[in-house]
Amino acid sequence: MTQRITLFGIPNCDTVKKARTWLQEQGLAFEFHDFKKQGLSRAAIESWLEHQNLDVLINRKGTTWRALSDAEKTSASDTEQAIALMMDKPSVIKRPVMLIDNGDQQQVNVGFSVPQYQSIFKK
Template identity: 85%
Template structure:
C-alpha cells in the first residue's frame, strides 16, 4: 500500500503549526505545501471540493473573509466563483487542508484537532 500525506496551509498559522507538530510527533511522513509561497492550482481545489463542501473549505470567520466586499462574499456561494476567489485569496481557505492518497484513493480533511487526527490515523 502506498500512502502519501500532504498538509496544505501557511506556516505562521497556529492551527497549521499544531497539525504539523502532531504529524511529526506521530512520526508520520508528510509533505508541507505552503500555498502562499508555492501557490495553489485549480486541480487541487477541485479535488478538495470532491470531498468537502464550500461551507467547510471557506473560512467565513477569518480576517480575510471579513475584509471581502459583499459582492466577493456572495460570489463564494457559486462553485466556479468560489474557486476563483480561493485561487486569488488563498487565505480565505480554512486551514490546514490534509490530503491523504492511499493507492489512488484520496481523503481530504479540513481543520485540525487532536481527536480528529487520531480518528483519521487510528492512533
C-alpha cells in the first residue's frame, strides 16, 4: 500500500521549514503545496475539518489573526464563515497541515513537533 504525503503551508514559515527538513531527513517522499501561490480549495478545507477540529485548524496566535477585525474573529467560530475566512486569508491556518493519503484512508495532522511526527511515522 502506497502512502502519499502532502504538506500544505507557506515556504517561509519556520514551522513549515522544520517539518519539510524532518520529512527529508527521514527519507519520506512528500509533495509541498504552497497555499498562498497554489491556492486552497473549499473541498480541501472541508476534508481537513472531517479529521481536525476548527479550533485546531485556525491559528489564533499568528499575526494574521491579530490583524482581523473583531467581527471576523467572532465569525470564525461558525464553520461556514471560518472556511470562507481560511480561503480568503490562508495565513490564518495553523501550519503546516499534513495530509497522509493511504488510498482508502486519510490522516490530517496540524502543526509540527519532532515527537508528533515521530509518533505519526513510527515503524
